[in-house]
Amino acid sequence: MIVITGATLPDGTSSDLAIEGGRFVDVAGKGAGSRVIDATGLVVLPGLVDLHTHLREPGFEQSETVLTGSRAAAAGGFTAVHAMANTSPVADTAGVVEQVQSLGDQHGYVTVRPVGAVTVGLGGERLSEIGAMAGSRARVRVFSDDGKCVSDALLMRRALEYVKTFGGVIAQHSQEPRLTEDAQMNEGAVSAELGLAGWPAVAEESIIARDVLLAQHVGARLHVCHVSTAGSVDVVRWAKARGIHVTAEVTPHHLLLTDELARSYDSRYKVNPPLRRDEDVQALRVALADGTIDIVATDHAPHPAESKQCAWDEASFGMVGLESALSIVQLAMVDTGLIGWADVASILSRKPAEIGRLAGYDAAFVPGSPANLTLYDATVSHVFGLEDLRGKGTNSPYLGRELPGRVIATIHNGYPTVLEGELVDAAEVALAAQAARSSREMSQA
C-alpha cells in the first residue's frame, strides 16, 4: 500500500491519496504499514498517456526497444503509450501487435497500446488486417500509417468506414506526398535562404481538409496526428464547428520551436512535420488552450547517433520527446498562463486515453480507479542534458536548454516506476507488473 500526502491535485486543492491492489482507495484510516510519499509542494497528475510513440521494436532495436522506450516514458511521467506501427515487420497483423503489447506488459513500466497499420506494410495500397488486430488480445483501436500519409482518398474513406465497426479511429499523418517530395524543412523564408527543399503548409492542410470532409461523409472518427500549422488549426476548428468527429494532437516541439533553428543545419531540429514559423507556434498554443487541438502527443522518434551526425539532407527525421514532454508543456502552456494543471491532466491523460479507447483514465484519483499518477515538481528548473534521456535516442532538441519542472514519481497500476526522480530497477518493475497482473486475473476469476 502506498499513501501520498500533501500533493496538490490538478484542480488546485490538496489531498492525501491511498493506493492498494493497483487502485486508488479511500484514504481514511490508511497509513500504518504503508510506503508514505511526502508530496508536499508537488503537483499530482493522472498518469500521462501518449497517443504517439515510436518504440521501434521489432526491427529497429538499435534505435529503441519496448523496454528502453517504456523507461523513457516512465521517466517522463507516462503510464501508457501508443506504439506506432512503423516497425519491421510492420504492425499490420495480430501477431505483431500482440507481441508488442506483451513485451510492454512484461517490462511493466507503462501500458503499451499497439497502433495498427492502416495499410499492408504501410504501402498505401491495401487495407491491413484491421479487424484481426482489433479482435486480437491487443484489442487495437488506433490505426495509423504514421510516417506515411494514407494519401489515396478512396482507401482513406474505406479505412474510416471500416474502423467504425468496432469504434476504432484512423490517426492520419497528413502529408500530401507529391507536394513534399524530398522535403527537408518548412517551406518559407528560412528554407529559401538555406537552400533546403520546402515542406509547404498546404501539403498538411489540404489532406486535413479532405479527411475531415471524408469523415463527415461517412460519419466516422478521424484523429489528426501532429498538427503543425496555423492553417491546419483553422481547418480543424471549422470541422469541429460543423460537428465532424475529429480530434487533433500537437507535439511539444511544435509548441515551442521554430524553423529558425534550421539555420544551424543541426539535424536534431529535423523533424516531420517540420518546425514551422513563430505564427504557427502561437496559433497552435491558442488552439490547444481553446480545445480546437485536443491533446499533446510526443511523436517520440529515437534514432541512432549516426542518423543525425551528418548533413541535414542525409539525416533522419525525428526527435525524442517522452522525457521532456511535461516540461515543454509547462514552459509553453502553463508558465505562459494559457492553461492550468487541470487542463494539463486533460490534454496529456484523460483525452488521449479517450481517443485511444484506453480504459481507466476517465476518473483519476477516484477510489476504485486504476492507480496511475505522476508527481511533478513544477517549481524547479535545470539545464536539460543527456542524463535526462532514458531511452536509447539522444536526438533531443532541448539538450543544453534550461527547462522547468521535474518528474519525481510515477506510479503505474499501483506500483512505482519512478521514485525520487529515478527509475525503479527493471527487474523490480517487472516483478511488480507480474504481481499486478496475477492479482487482476484472480479478481476476475
Add this chain to the structure above:
Amino acid sequence: MKHLLSTKDLDRDTAVGILDVAEDMADVATREMKKLPTLRGKTVINLFFEDSTRTRTSFEVAAKRLSADLINFTAKGSSVSKGEGLKDTAQTLAAMGADAVVVRHSASGAAQVLAESKWIDASILNAGDGTHEHPTQALLDAFTMRKRLHGEASRGRDLAGLRVTIVGDILHSRVARSNVWLLNTLGASVNLVAPATLLPSNTTGWPVTIGYDLDESIDADPDVVMMLRIQAERMHAAFFPNPREYSRQWGLDDERLSRLRPDTMVMHPGPMVRGLEISAGAADSSRSTVLEQVANGVSVRMAVLYLLLAGAAES
C-alpha cells in the same frame, strides 16, 4: 578568417579585402614564374562529394600557385561512394593533418556542419553546398564586375550603384544565393528574373527586386546580366512546359543581346547550355565575361586560401 562558408557572413570591408588580395594574386598569373611560396608546407584537400571538374581544377591551380600540397579526394570510387559519411571522411582527413578542406557537397549546409563539428579542426572552404551557397563563385563574379568597371583602379572599391539582373533557376541556384548577399553587401542592386516556378515561394528578407519578364528587365538597362544554367533534371519536373518555351521567354538570345548597351556585362557561371539559356552569339560577344570569370576564379580562390591559411597564422 577561419572558414569561408557563405557570403552572407561577409561584411563589406572583409569582402573588398578579399577582392584586393585577389588583385595581387592576379598579378602573379602575369609573371613568368606563376608561383608564390606562401603556403609551402600547408596541406589543402579538395573534398568533392559531387563531380565538378571546373571548380575542383580551379582550386587545384590556386593551391599549387601558392605552393600548398593539394590532394584531391573525390567521392567516386572512394570509400565515400561505399557509404562512408561526412563524419568519417572528415575525421580521416583530420587524422592526415589537413590544414584546409575545400568541400563540395550535394547537401545544403554540409560545409557549415563540417566547420561546426568537432570532427575536424581544419579551415573549411565551401565550394558549393547543395542549393545553398557557392561563395567563391560570387566573389569571382564580383571581382570580374569590379575589374571591368574600374580596371587598374579597382583596389579598395565596392560595386556601389551597379545594377545586376540575374536570370534563371534561382530556386535551385547556390550561385544566385551567394551573389544576392554579396552584391548587396558591396552596394549593387539586384533584380531576379525567372518563371515563378523557379523562384523561392518566399523571398522575405532578400534584398532584391523580382520580376517574371526578361524583356522588361532588359529594357531597364542593367549594367550586368547574369544567366544561370538550367539543369537537365528541371526539364522533366514541370518547372516549365519545355526547353523551347523556356528559351523563348527567359533565354538571352541575339535579339535581346542587341538591346543591351555595348558595355553591359553578360555573365555566366558555366557550364553553359548554348541555345537554351544563352545563345552562342551572347556567349561569345565582347560583352561576355565568361572566360574572365574562369581566370579570375583562380585569383579569388588563391586569395581565399591565402587568407584562411596564412592569415590565420598572423592573427
